[in-house]
Amino acid sequence: MNPVLRTILQRLGLGIATLFVVSIIISLTIEMLPGDFARAVLGQSATPETVAAFQREIGLDRSPVVRYFNWISGVLRGDFGESYASAGSLAGHRRLVAEMIGPRLLNTLFLAGAAALIAVPLSLFLGFMAALYRNSFFDRAVNVVSLTSISSPEFFLAYILIMFLAVKFPIFVSLASITPNMPFLDRLHAIALPTLTLVLVIVAHMMRMTRAAIINLLASPYIEMSRLKGARPMQVILRHALPNAWAPIANVIALNLAYLVVGVVVVEVVFTYPGIGQLMVDAVSKRDLPVVQGCALVFAGTYILLNLLADIVTIVSNPRLLHPR
């Protein structure tokens, strides 16, 4: 069997096992949260009777083990359950977790995709150039700017961008509110500021890693050899150094992409972007457990898939891993 294929299958199997463990951990953690949906929704106006009525309807009167197995067997059949918020609703007004997560996940992927499309090529390019012109003014300037932007909290960057690009010079809008039937270009315009914020946040990490990986290789004897034979600097980097640098770069890109999907709730809040992070925070604070579980599984799945991709890139780009003895 092709070693790449075997690795992929192996990792997929392990990934599913991990997801299973994650699902148990999520359910256990949720059990330990104080309070419940009825009290969180009713707040000060919760009376014992109304709370009991709520709990009967959403099945919280059953034991945690029973609830876990009901839920996990549903998930295996592709049914993520029903939000507590629609408890007792008629058919057609039920809010299925899958239906709630679906559009939000698409929104998040849209934003993450836009940010990644800009950030990944940009940081790779900046990384190459910084490695190529190491210790030059360019290198230092890029480092200072990107390290400054990564060191500032996201919301701070976001507010600065809003102040200059939405309030003082209204080029973009501060509210990234997008609706399902919005034209594509309008959408891009609406998400310009959150995209820019995310780009500023993740570029530094990837750029630094690219630069470090390449600089590390530039000291190797075979690079020395290629220089001696008269290859131009750009060629040295692209043809000789880069193939061996892909592994660490791919890993750091995967990490940042995963971050774009699961960790941008602050940016979502500042720009009121309807993404999946906001959904999960809402669900946690209201104890809407099926939604929390669904989101957590999606997040775990994202990490596992992206890490798998990074590993595949690592293996394919490295003949020693491709043909292990």
Added chain:
Amino acid sequence: MSESLEKLKLAERLVGRGKVSRRQFVQLALAAGFTAAAGEVMFAKAARAEPKRGGSAKFGLAHGATTDTIDPAGYPDTGTQIPFSGSMSNCLTEVDIAGNVKPDLAESFAPGDDASTWVFKLRKGSTFHNGKNVTPEDVIASFQYHMGEGSKSAAKSLLGDIAEIKADGPETVVFNLKAPSADFPYVASEYHMVIMPAKDGKADWQSGVRTGPYVYGEYEPGVRAHLTRNPNYHKEGMPYFDDVEFLTIADVTARTAALTAGTVHWIGRADLKTLNLLKRNPNINIVEVTGYGHYTLPMRVTEAPFDNVDVRTALKYALNRQDIVDKIFLGHAKPGNDNPIAQGVKFAIDPEPKHTYDPDKAKFHLKKAGMENLKVNLSVADAAFNGAVDAGVLYQQHAKAAGIDINVVREPNDGYWDNVWLKKPWCASYWSGRPTCDWMFSTAYAAGAAWNETNWSNPRFNELLAQGRSETDDKKRAAIYAEMQQLHHDDGGGMVIVFNNYVEATSKKIAHGPIAGNWEGDGLKLAERWWFA
């Protein structure tokens, strides 16, 4: 007010709708004793202030979550209250700017022989958004939705007094109560009690069909709600906007930026810390009213040391409320006087002696209780109200001068209302306030009330509470409620520290009349009452 002056006031309101000409108006002004020139000026002003139709308004709400629904059993905050109760629905009655209850979907209402029966006559020709007439069956189903076994409604306990609701002919609904309640029409105005169409005898909240100024359009919970104008609304001329959109913008800086950039025309809960900067913006108006809402520090009077009235009084005198108003709320609140009834509410009094900061009096009462100094725990979290922790720490400093050592215990926000409130002997709490004395007292201070946060049980107070409910004579009621407020002020465990202001901001493109203080957002009805200037 003389008859001619009254006519003039009426005319003023009709001017902009083109129903009164300039000539007619000036004639009325002359009859009321004004000069012709003054009449001209008044006419111009009235014509300008008159509402105009049209435009799409956008409102930035401070609340809203993905768990929200249009189900009136919920409506936890302005994220649902303003769009779905205030803008899409009506109750039988509503509370006006002066705090009086007046008919809404009901054309009139009156008590039966005593206040234990209430007869509501429905407005002729009022319809739901789907064209169906509003009938007594709809009203009955809508109220019963919140009542009875298995109801998960936040309004369930409000309607506990209803024994029976029945129709009397095609336009009349009769409520029979278990005990007299002179303020029942106020209960019918509460934002959960919206009238929904009945389907097979049950209230149909799912369809989103209601009676209000705007018709249900698109809704993404926790994100946005879009409603369009109801052309057949029963209030003449209203509403004024063509369509309205409500956006949930939880982050206060994002909200402010959206208003300054012109993306929205109104924001709720403006940022107090940067309000002065916002005020300088030439395109923005600040709307500020003192509402019924108040922040309290309830002491459980059944637990030591709060079981001693002198300890309670000492603690009341040891708090510098003005300082809290100035430092925590930056002046956007009014100091409380341990009376939970807001000054705008009918029958409200301001009890004497005023509980202001007086360490000597606090020491005196402490000595009377047989103590030289006192050590107590105060449980606070910002979940109770924004600034509760800071207020606790400030209070700690105030109380030191009176020999009282307050240990401020910072509780987690999460689960505060479950684990701290009603459980810890002394904590911070918040009441959005109620429009009548009876309602406020029977919710939070009557013996045996589910939310009696102080566990206070004063026999005279409870006796008066029952008396006030069955009394329909306003003079006698005023005396009863005055005594109750005094009793609570002197003896109760509820420390009312401040009445908070509703601070909101609008774009100057928006115009409006005087703002109601019973709820946020002009009594939740900003979309109905406001217009584009």
